[in-house]
Amino acid sequence: MDYTIRPALEDDAADISAVILRALRETNAKDYTNEIIARIALSFSPDAVRRLIGQRTVFVATFRGRVVATASLDGSVVRTVFVAPEVQARGIGKLLMAEIERTARERNIPSLTVPSSVTAETFYAGLGFSSVHDSYHGDERTIIMERLLH
Template identity: 55%
Template sequence: MDCVIRKAISTDAVAISLVVAAALRESNAQDYSSDIIEQVQRSFSPSAILDFLSLREVYVASFDGQLVATGSLDKDTVRSVFVDPSYQGRGIGRQLMATIESAASENGVEWLRVPSSITAETFYYSLGFRKVRDAFHGAERTIVMEKSLNG
């Protein structure tokens, strides 16, 4: 069965939180300390996800009926792209990003930005994003990247 991407709904909040936690603990843990992983994970509780649903365009990807990825668009910024580690490398993140880029373009966004984790920098680079600068949130380093949507 193919990957299905749709806008998230409130009943997805727990599953989204679980996908984020799995990705943080298995993928991002290679680049960040356990303290930073714990701090970031707290920002993605089911109640926090419900708040995001009212503030951003949140998308989810399902594979064989199981929610396996999420990502969101906050005006001109991609946020919170996570793929369950057991589904990484199957093109689901790319499909999710294509959906987010399309939505941004439809919203008139000319330059799309993403605050990338160290872990995801090469993924975004492969999609045409380029590094603008490093940003620090306490000890957490992110890489601010951007991409023109005008070709």
């Protein structure tokens, strides 16, 4: 399939929000309680996503003009990597991460850190990230992972 990776626009905020919320509720819900999912979801309303687009380098993947995934770079930290459930495991996340890495290299960032969900740990490990330590926000477990860029 032919996916396009491009910088996110403010007009993408509602579509990005919808992708994130669906991925949280359908994919991450396998590893997190409903309470944790609900708490995380509060951070990804369309208005919140619009603010993030102004603060970070945000990318989207589109298929036939429709936003199907997103990822962002906040300094040297990879954040908000989500793929719509119906197109997961098709290489879209890898395409987004390649764009994040390319951008980081252009900015001479020596390493990338990602606060990974339990759900995404194997995805990031497959891209060469190593677990550094666990982090907890209440009962929400996040795995801090890092990858050196050569």
